[in-house]
Amino acid sequence: MLSYAIRRLLIAIPTLFVVITVAFFMMRIAPGGPFDQERALPPEIEKNIKAAYDLDKPLIEQYAIYVGKLFQGDFGPSIKIRDFSVAELIMAGAPASMQLGLTAIAIALVFGVALGTYAAIRQNSAIDFVVMGVAMIGIAIPNFVMAPLLSLVFGLYLSILPTAGWGDGELQYKILPIIALALPQIAYIARLTRGSMVEVMNSNYIRTARAKGLRETLVVNRHAIRGALLPVVSYLGPATAAVMTGSVVIESIFGVPGIGTYFVKAALNRDYPLVMGVVIVFAVMIILLNFLVDMIYGLLDPKLKSR
Amino acid sequence: MTTNHILTVENLTTRFQTPDGEVEAVNNVNFHIDPGETLGVVGESGSGKTQIFLSLMGLLAKNGASTGSVRYKDKEILNLQPRELNKIRGVSMSMIFQDPMTSLNPFLKISRQMTEVLVEHRGMSESDALARAISMLDRVGIPGAAQRVHMYPHEFSGGMRQRVMIAMALLCDPEVLIADEPTTALDVTVQAQILDLLRDLQTDFNTATVMITHDLGVVAGLCDRVMVMYGGRVVETGSVRDIYYDSHHPYTEGLLKSMPRIDRADEESLFAIPGQPPNLQNLPKGCAYQERCEYVFDRCCAERPLLREFGNGRASACFREDDK
Amino acid sequence: MMNKSEKTALLQSAGAAEEIEGRSLWRDARIRLFRNKAAVGSMIILGIITLLAIFAPLLSPYAYDQIDWSYIQEGPNWENGHIFGTDGNGRDLFIRVLYGARVSLAVGLLATTVSLIIGVTYGAVAGYFGGKIDSIMMRFVDVLYSLPFMFFVIMLMVVFGRNIFLIFVALGAVEWLTMARIVRGQTLSLRRREFIEAAHATGVSNFKIIFRHIIPNVLGPVIVYMTLTIPQVILTESFLSFLGLGVQEPLTSWGVLISEGAKVIEASTWMLIYPAVFLALTLFCFNFIGDGLRDALDPKDR
Numbered sequence: 001m002l003s004y005a006i007r008r009l010l011i012a013i014p015t016l017f018v019v020i021t022v023a024f025f026m027m028r029i030a031p032g033g034p035f036d037q038e039r040a041l042p043p044e045i046e047k048n049i050k051a052a053y054d055l056d057k058p059l060i061e062q063y064a065i066y067v068g069k070l071f072q073g074d075f076g077p078s079i080k081i082r083d084f085s086v087a088e089l090i091m092a093g094a095p096a097s098m099q100l101g102l103t104a105i106a107i108a109l110v111f112g113v114a115l116g117t118y119a120a121i122r123q124n125s126a127i128d129f130v131v132m133g134v135a136m137i138g139i140a141i142p143n144f145v146m147a148p149l150l151s152l153v154f155g156l157y158l159s160i161l162p163t164a165g166w167g168d169g170e171l172q173y174k175i176l177p178i179i180a181l182a183l184p185q186i187a188y189i190a191r192l193t194r195g196s197m198v199e200v201m202n203s204n205y206i207r208t209a210r211a212k213g214l215r216e217t218l219v220v221n222r223h224a225i226r227g228a229l230l231p232v233v234s235y236l237g238p239a240t241a242a243v244m245t246g247s248v249v250i251e252s253i254f255g256v257p258g259i260g261t262y263f264v265k266a267a268l269n270r271d272y273p274l275v276m277g278v279v280i281v282f283a284v285m286i287i288l289l290n291f292l293v294d295m296i297y298g299l300l301d302p303k304l305k306s307r
Numbered sequence: 308m309t310t311n312h313i314l315t316v317e318n319l320t321t322r323f324q325t326p327d328g329e330v331e332a333v334n335n336v337n338f339h340i341d342p343g344e345t346l347g348v349v350g351e352s353g354s355g356k357t358q359i360f361l362s363l364m365g366l367l368a369k370n371g372a373s374t375g376s377v378r379y380k381d382k383e384i385l386n387l388q389p390r391e392l393n394k395i396r397g398v399s400m401s402m403i404f405q406d407p408m409t410s411l412n413p414f415l416k417i418s419r420q421m422t423e424v425l426v427e428h429r430g431m432s433e434s435d436a437l438a439r440a441i442s443m444l445d446r447v448g449i450p451g452a453a454q455r456v457h458m459y460p461h462e463f464s465g466g467m468r469q470r471v472m473i474a475m476a477l478l479c480d481p482e483v484l485i486a487d488e489p490t491t492a493l494d495v496t497v498q499a500q501i502l503d504l505l506r507d508l509q510t511d512f513n514t515a516t517v518m519i520t521h522d523l524g525v526v527a528g529l530c531d532r533v534m535v536m537y538g539g540r541v542v543e544t545g546s547v548r549d550i551y552y553d554s555h556h557p558y559t560e561g562l563l564k565s566m567p568r569i570d571r572a573d574e575e576s577l578f579a580i581p582g583q584p585p586n587l588q589n590l591p592k593g594c595a596y597q598e599r600c601e602y603v604f605d606r607c608c609a610e611r612p613l614l615r616e617f618g619n620g621r622a623s624a625c626f627r628e629d630d631k
Numbered sequence: 632m633m634n635k636s637e638k639t640a641l642l643q644s645a646g647a648a649e650e651i652e653g654r655s656l657w658r659d660a661r662i663r664l665f666r667n668k669a670a671v672g673s674m675i676i677l678g679i680i681t682l683l684a685i686f687a688p689l690l691s692p693y694a695y696d697q698i699d700w701s702y703i704q705e706g707p708n709w710e711n712g713h714i715f716g717t718d719g720n721g722r723d724l725f726i727r728v729l730y731g732a733r734v735s736l737a738v739g740l741l742a743t744t745v746s747l748i749i750g751v752t753y754g755a756v757a758g759y760f761g762g763k764i765d766s767i768m769m770r771f772v773d774v775l776y777s778l779p780f781m782f783f784v785i786m787l788m789v790v791f792g793r794n795i796f797l798i799f800v801a802l803g804a805v806e807w808l809t810m811a812r813i814v815r816g817q818t819l820s821l822r823r824r825e826f827i828e829a830a831h832a833t834g835v836s837n838f839k840i841i842f843r844h845i846i847p848n849v850l851g852p853v854i855v856y857m858t859l860t861i862p863q864v865i866l867t868e869s870f871l872s873f874l875g876l877g878v879q880e881p882l883t884s885w886g887v888l889i890s891e892g893a894k895v896i897e898a899s900t901w902m903l904i905y906p907a908v909f910l911a912l913t914l915f916c917f918n919f920i921g922d923g924l925r926d927a928l929d930p931k932d933r
């Protein structure tokens with residue numbers, strides 16, 4: 001288990017540095033960015049940038065300083081939104097994004113696994129086809145199509161939920177964005193669980209369990225689920241990445257004051273430090289999460305646990 | 308009417324629905340097993356030897372269906388509802404499989420996989436069940452059973468895993484043990500050990516055993532009676548001595564001839580039965596063995612020979628019987 | 632020791648044997664594929680959409696950037712030829728959807744081709760040489776794999792502007808990772824087969840072996856994955872366009888159209904529905920075909 005953990009760590013750390021380095025160099029070469037000498041910026045911002053980025057020092061030193069600052073949580077100032085540092089903006093948007101994201105993943109796991117298991121047990125029945133068919137729809141229809149549709153149906157036609165907005169953060173404003181974020185993942189996890197369950201249920205060791213005369217609930221719940229869920233655990237990493245990516249669009253559509261919204265505005269405004277900051281933050285979260293998921297996987301799979 | 312037989316199979320036929328049509332893997336099979344005896348079921352892959360027992364244990368694939376009658380003592384068990392069948396599976400009839408690697412659940416400890424049988428069927432407490440499991444592992448020759456029982460399957464070698472399977476199958480003292488090619492996936496030396504173990508256990512527990520195999524050598528050391536299968540049908544039955552020294556069916560003769568013999572080392576080449584195993588989706592009219600048989604004559608291609616008994620549990624499905 | 636002609640003959644027969652084996656595999660696969668109704672239906676629908684995209688200018692009296700002042704943001708109307716209605720600028724939606732199809736399909740195919748070239752070459756080299764080279768190469772893939780690519784693509788778009796060729800390359804560069812993994816896995820298992828050893832033994836260069844023997848044999852999974860990558864790429868491009876970071880005016884894509892439609896969904900629902908339906912339909916079709924191909928080439932009980 002320890003050697004497995006170390007190996008995963010050895011992948012996580014270089015990944016982090018690749019991200020930081022790429023972000024650093026991107027900013028430097030961006031035409032029209034803060035480092036483009038020809039571009040005329042408002043003097044206050046220019047002053048901030050000169051101070052933040054030590055532009056007169058050699059490149060390597062700049063890099064070192066940059067990395068050092070990152071580890072202290074200093075992402076530099078925003079070049080479009082005055083008086084605010086990137087870090088402050090990200091922190092402002094974090095609570096909303098985290099609430100939506102975490103809830104979406106939790107819902108996706110619970111419903112996805114349940115639906116997938118149910119479909120697998122009734123393999124090739126009508127229920128199986130219906131569940132998998134709906135799942136296919138959830139996967140193929142992009143979230144930026146689904147979200148406006150949800151808004152239209154529940155907000156406008158049925159009028160039971162607000163079409164957009166955040167109000168004071170009341171629950172009703174959160175429901176549609178969470179559903180929009182969760183739906184594609186529910187679909188994906190359901191398909192994954194079903195496929196994995198079907199494979200497990202056809203395996204030799206399930207045949208042995210039945211040959212031992214165990215009742216079917218034991219066969220499924222004790223013998224089958226464990227093996228079937230491993231791929232789902234592995235998928236948690238990509239699932240979170242997908243939810244993060246999705247949040248960019250969902251937050252924009254529903255007017256949620258989260259990191260995603262700031263990101264889109266920053267991208268459209270060419271606010272490079274903010275864009276880089278968000279990318280780095282998201283990347284770090286994903287790397288950490290993947291590492292965590294890898295650890296959980298290692299604990300669940302006996303073959304890895306004992307090494 | 309009570310019979311002595313512990314297992315009676317009559318007219319068992321198993322069909323599978325495949326995209327390319329219906330396949331009859333088992334065709335009208337009849338046999339019985341008496342308490343304490345060992346029956347060898349011999350045949351190539353595709354002969355139906357395994358499907359017979361998967362059918363009666365209710366372990367067929369979803370596209371398979373069986374007809375006929377299987378009686379365990381006096382109770383009809385073919386196509387029984389799983390809930391009823393579970394009272395027999397693992398308790399009175401147990402089955403062990405060919406590949407111990409994949410037949411044990413890699414995610415559960417051996418202790419769990421064994422105690423659950425006792426807890427489920429005998430209502431034992433976890434600690435009692437564990438004690439019995441350990442003593443059973445001991446009995447099948449697992450060293451350090453008390454520690455080993457808490458390990459996972461991947462921590463055992465192939466031979467050890469098969470021993471664990473055997474121990475697991477015998478936990479409830481079943482009256483019938485079905486062993487589906489238990490040694491095929493193992494090294495030759497380990498094979499011998501497992502066969503010795505099975506012989507040993509048979510003496511101690513007096514379990515009726517079915518030994519499914521393609522290897523006549525395995526049959527010789529272990530079985531009382533033999534049933535030879537070809538193309539989903541029984542083609543010959545008899546005691547081990549009869550089959551070895553006085554075989555009647557040409558396929559049995561072929562199998563015997565193709566066994567490599569140390570005492571005939573001066574022979575030039577190994578004999579192999581010419582031709583291929585039959586395609587069950589496209590069986591020829593007449594005897595299924597006709598294309599490979601050295602005695603084939605016209606009648607064989609026109610009519611299918613039925614299994615004819617000629618006393619003392621001897622039977623053969625060949626038209627040559629008519630001339631004898 | 633064999634002389635040169637014997638070597639050549641041996642190699643030819645080894646290669647030919649593989650070819651014959653390969654051909655019957657493809658034939659079986661084709662039969663299985665065409666039995667799959669969903670896949671066949673999808674191929675027909677995709678074919679229709681492709682034809683519509685190719686012949687777009689012939690199918691509408693309007694040009695895609697032509698403004699019809701008499702009919703701004705109005706619904707579908709068969710009489711004046713605006714079959715799908717018009718957008719907020721009075722441009723005919725039908726022709727714009729078809730031009731959007733051109734962009735989306737083009738991006739899908741070209742970006743996937745880029746990822747194909749990079750991924751197959753990378754994976755084949757890694758799998759073929761094995762050992763240390765393979766370890767390092769795959770470690771690099773692992774490192775990149777965990778990153779959220781959308782963000783990097785957006786970053787690229789922000790930094791370098793919204794050039795359509797950049798989009799192709801960026802999207803292709805993002806999707807090659809899984810392709811590389813698949814190809815590497817296949818190559819590793821192929822490497823040990825006899826005909827590769829035969830080629831080695833008769834002195835064929837590594838480069839030739841990779842291109843003539845290994846790559847044709849990994850074609851199966853590669854085709855499946857390609858068919859499944861195209862919708863991913865189209866989806867990513869739509870996503871970018873939706874945010875305003877994708878193709879630039881006057882070009883349009885389904886993502887752009889959907890974005891415009893989403894803003895006025897209450898008043899002019901058709902502006903969202905038509906491009907959305909086309910997009911969803913195209914994605915569905917590619918997914919069904921990909922699934923069908925996967926089942927055809929490797930039938931397992933699903």
